[in-house]
Amino acid sequence: MIKSMTGFGRGEHGGKLKHVVVEIKSVNHRYNEVLVKMPRQYNLLEDAVRRYILSRVSRGRIEVFMKVDEAVTKPRDVQVDKELALAYYKALKELAGITETFLDVGVIQLAQLPNVLKVEEEEEDLEIIWQDMLPALSQAADALMSMREKEGEKLHLDLLERLKDIKALHGKLCEKSPKVVILYREKLQSRLKELLDDVKIDENRLTMEVALFADRSSINEELVRMESHLSQFAGILQENNPVGRKLDFLLQELNREINTIGSKANDLEITQYVVEVKSELEKMREQVQNIE
Template identity: 50%
Template sequence: MIKSMTGYGRGEACGAGKRVTVEAKAVNHRYSEVVVRLPKAYMVLEDSIKKIFLQGISRGRVDVFVNLETDGEVTRQVKVDKQLALRYYKSLRDLAQELELSCDVGINALYSLPEVITLDEPEEDMDEVARVVDAAARQALDGMMGMRIQEGSSLAEDLFLRLTALRRRIKAVEERSPFVAADYSHRLQERIKELFGQTPVDEQRLAMEVALFADRSNITEELVRLNSHLEQFQKALASSEPVGRKLDFLVQEMNREVNTIGSKSNDLEISRHVVDLKSEMEKIREQVQNVE
């Protein structure tokens, strides 16, 4: 069954001292594209996250948002650079002597100087962090794909109904088509009578004119191709493969045949059916834009 290109999924996993949340939002797109947004310190994980989502989609744009929070307490070490503090102190004392000022440098002044005291962050196990992010990302992908499948089922149901409506209209055109030439012949004869009264008419010339009209207005080939496209469209809807581009192409071809029927038929009743066909096909075209 077909899949929609839109969907949303969320995943969460804990480990390596982190709580990881991944959200994935998929929208329509001509090609497949995955955009990952995560903290700068973890950009090294971007490619692996992209690969996870690209395995699940063949068409559409997916925005992936990754949030990492510290899970529990983090033990950070305070590091004091004693040698640097001593050099600061000696330099300040020498400067005070040279300027003949009192040297009143306390501990508060020393520890506020740059890099005397630093916090040593615990080193993270990036392999373990990557494992946790991977688990959350796959969970988000599963949720997103579930929604895409569910929406795809609704799309297929709607499209099947619209195909049924198209077939009814096409059948009405097929039933009307054989009478077009005969009606034209009748109208032509009535028009001749209006113009020339009871003046004899060259029946052979009249028959030739009607035959030419019948040939120009013949839509048999267009109807055959249109029905063939409908069959292919219906088979594609039942496929488990990505068929969005194929459906889009078939809609264009069906539109082409319907336009040709409208221009060739030269019949008011068929023209009305053509208007209805084009209206229904426009709705199908809009729905197909959502199919993967």
């Protein structure tokens, strides 16, 4: 079943160390592009996030937004740089003596001086953090794929309906095509009689002229190729693999054939069918641009 490239998914998980919220949105794109936005301190895990998304999505522009909060209070230790604190105190005492001022400094003032106190946190284990991230990422990806599949079902039904309409028009073109030469002969013969009145018409010349017209205006080859493309298009719609590029290529080929038919067939009714087919193909092309 075909999938759309448009979708959204959200996942949330409270792990051993982190509470993670992931949102993923995707839009149509010619290739497969993954953009990850996550807290800077976890940038080393960005490639892992990108690889996971690429394993789930074959095509589209995918944006991953990840929010990471503490799930538990991390153990912290405050260290005192005794030597630095003492050095600060001696320097202040010396400065007080030089300036002949009273030294009035307390422990709070000393603690506020640069680097006297240092908060040490336990180094984070990125492997554990990744295990906290993965369930939320997987949940968001599942929701994204579900939406893409639902959108794909709608696109599939719409394309089948339009394909049915084009096949019906193709049938009308096949039915009308042989009649064009017959009508041309009748019109040419009638016109010659009007112009030449009592002069006998040379049947050999008339047959030759009709044959030349038939050769110039023949659309049989285009109709055969068009039927083949339509059949391939219907078959590809049933595949489970990404098919957007294949369908886009076939639509280009169908456009080429119908344009040739329009330029060769010297008939108003055929021209009307051509316009209708081109209109349906354009609508299909817009839909196919959003298929994975």
